[in-house]
Amino acid sequence: MPDSLQKNDKTFLEEVERRSGQHMVECYQCGNCTAGCPFNFAYDLPVSKIMRLVQLGQREAVLSCHSIWLCASCQTCTARCPNNIDVAKIVDVLRHMAREAGYATERNVKAFGDSFLASVKKHGRLHELGVAVGYEMRTGRFLTDIDLAPTMIGKGKLSIRPHHLHGADKVAGIFNRFNEGNHD
Amino acid sequence: MTNSAIAYYPGCSGKGSSEEYDLSTRAVMRRLGAEPQEIEDWNCCGSSPAHMVNHELSAALSGRNLAQAKRMGHHLVTTPCPSCLTNLKNAQQAAWDEDKRLKINKLMDDECPTDVDSISTLQFFTEHIGLDRIREAVVSPLPALRVACYYGCLTTRPPKLMRFDDPENPMSMDNILAACGIEVVPFPLKTDCCGAASGMPRNDITTRLSGKILDMASELKADAVAVACPLCQMNLDLRQSQVNRARRSRYRMPIFYFTQLMGLAMGLPEKELGLSKLAVNPEPCLARAGVR
Numbered sequence: 209m210p211d212s213l214q215k216n217d218k219t220f221l222e223e224v225e226r227r228s229g230q231h232m233v234e235c236y237q238c239g240n241c242t243a244g245c246p247f248n249f250a251y252d253l254p255v256s257k258i259m260r261l262v263q264l265g266q267r268e269a270v271l272s273c274h275s276i277w278l279c280a281s282c283q284t285c286t287a288r289c290p291n292n293i294d295v296a297k298i299v300d301v302l303r304h305m306a307r308e309a310g311y312a313t314e315r316n317v318k319a320f321g322d323s324f325l326a327s328v329k330k331h332g333r334l335h336e337l338g339v340a341v342g343y344e345m346r347t348g349r350f351l352t353d354i355d356l357a358p359t360m361i362g363k364g365k366l367s368i369r370p371h372h373l374h375g376a377d378k379v380a381g382i383f384n385r386f387n388e389g390n391h392d
Numbered sequence: 393m394t395n396s397a398i399a400y401y402p403g404c405s406g407k408g409s410s411e412e413y414d415l416s417t418r419a420v421m422r423r424l425g426a427e428p429q430e431i432e433d434w435n436c437c438g439s440s441p442a443h444m445v446n447h448e449l450s451a452a453l454s455g456r457n458l459a460q461a462k463r464m465g466h467h468l469v470t471t472p473c474p475s476c477l478t479n480l481k482n483a484q485q486a487a488w489d490e491d492k493r494l495k496i497n498k499l500m501d502d503e504c505p506t507d508v509d510s511i512s513t514l515q516f517f518t519e520h521i522g523l524d525r526i527r528e529a530v531v532s533p534l535p536a537l538r539v540a541c542y543y544g545c546l547t548t549r550p551p552k553l554m555r556f557d558d559p560e561n562p563m564s565m566d567n568i569l570a571a572c573g574i575e576v577v578p579f580p581l582k583t584d585c586c587g588a589a590s591g592m593p594r595n596d597i598t599t600r601l602s603g604k605i606l607d608m609a610s611e612l613k614a615d616a617v618a619v620a621c622p623l624c625q626m627n628l629d630l631r632q633s634q635v636n637r638a639r640r641s642r643y644r645m646p647i648f649y650f651t652q653l654m655g656l657a658m659g660l661p662e663k664e665l666g667l668s669k670l671a672v673n674p675e676p677c678l679a680r681a682g683v684r
Contacts, residue, residue: 246585250597278597280588281440282545287559294550303444316593321441328436328453334404343592352592356630363669365409365630378456378501379435385499386449 216265224262228301234291235259241285241295251275255285255295258302271306277314279303319346329383332376337366398516399466399508400428401457401480403473403622404436409630410473410622412666416651417472417513419664423655424521424529431460431469437479440589447486451496454483455504462505469510472651474546474621480510481553512547513651514620515556518564523571531659533573537681539653540579540614541565542605544586544624559583565620565650572657581608586627599638602627606635606643615677616646618653625649630671646674656683 225232242254253273261270276299285295312318323342327335344350360366406414421428434457442450461469471477486492487504496504543562551559566576587598609617619625629647636643655665667674
């Protein structure tokens with residue numbers, strides 16, 4: 209347990225509730241979300257514990273954990289919550305807050321997401337090869353998935369050139385306005 | 393049979409790693425008398441990376457696609473990709489909230505429409521075409537093929553957003569393939585996660601979770617797995633070699649898109665189904681089942 213347990217940052221709970229639109233105090237720690245989570249084996253904090261730590265205002269402990277970056281948004285927790293809390297949405301919001309606060313405890317996950325969005329911003333559509341190259345540039349892991357390349361190229365599943373669309377500038381505009389604004 | 397036009401959103405993988413899903417979906421839709429009209433100049437929805445950064449950014453990216461569909465005169469979009477579908481549905485739902493709509497529209501050149509619905513192609517086949525019309529279109533049933541239907545996470549979840557089939561035990565794909573004369577096996581892991589987009593950053597997670605699905609299909613003596621999601625297909629098929637390496641298994645389990653199996657039963661030409669694009673060669677399995 210983090211030693212900051214004495215300090216209860218109430219603004220953290222309020223912010224998570226406001227940004228997710230969820231009533232977090234309704235979580236009574238039944239553990240259904242954790243029991244169904246397929247990624248639990250890889251988590252440092254199980255999702256039910258994250259819910260509890262948010263209730264206790266433990267900003268630092270929650271935003272610095274690995275679990276929120278690993279969550280696949282599979283929606284099992286949300287589908288099974290007996291109190292109809294959209295748990296996956298809360299985890300999404302925690303990722304937003306962790307990113308804004310400069311945390312990136314799963315560096316490669318962040319690098320993958322960043323490469324993905326950079327590709328969409330540039331071309332309007334995802335360019336799969338571009339994402340792989342962008343990821344490798346960001347992480348220095350130049351051999352990632354290299355074993356899949358011969359099959360993908362052989363089957364015509366990896367277009368070398370990106371698909372460009374007429375509205376690519378419109379899509380870039382969405383990203384630019386987002387980056388200019390102060391969104392939450 | 394009347395020709396009914398519906399807006400169609402292929403999603404980015406449909407133009408790359410899941411081209412055979414896009415091809416076979418369009419071919420089967422046409423065979424069943426539906427007319428998929430591709431959304432003009434559609435853009436990427438940002439998939440999970442976008443909603444992991446910001447919900448309004450994600451909604452604006454999908455909002456543009458909904459606006460493009462509306463401009464073409466459509467009020468219903470269908471997509472084969474569950475992740476695209478989640479984002480389309482979330483965008484429409486966010487736009488129903490006035491405060492969120494203002495924020496989303498500020499990011500767009502356009503306005504995010506509130507009156508353009510979206511459904512999966514699985515739902516389209518189930519509710520708009522119906523099992524009777526599917527059964528009528530079958531010319532070569534495949535009774536010797538034992539198939540495990542794997543739906544993945546997002547096809548039916550979260551239930552309040554997807555409003556289709558059962559979130560724990562969906563049956564729509566089972567029913568469609570059974571109507572195509574295929575033997576479907578009861579598959580207890582049908583909505584378990586395959587590891588989603590962890591394949592590149594955390595391959596250990598993907599090989600473990602996809603491995604469990606292949607283990608179960610194999611234990612149940614399925615000849616093949618049928619899927620409805622490009623990412624599930626990639627993890628189970630293209631990454632099957634990685635799963636085998638990580639888990640010391642030796643699977644050669646073909647992973648079909650359900651639309652490819654529908655097309656086979658409907659006698660559609662191979663070229664329209666893209667079977668040769670699957671990483672695990674499906675031919676031995678199809679030969680054993682007497683399909684060809």
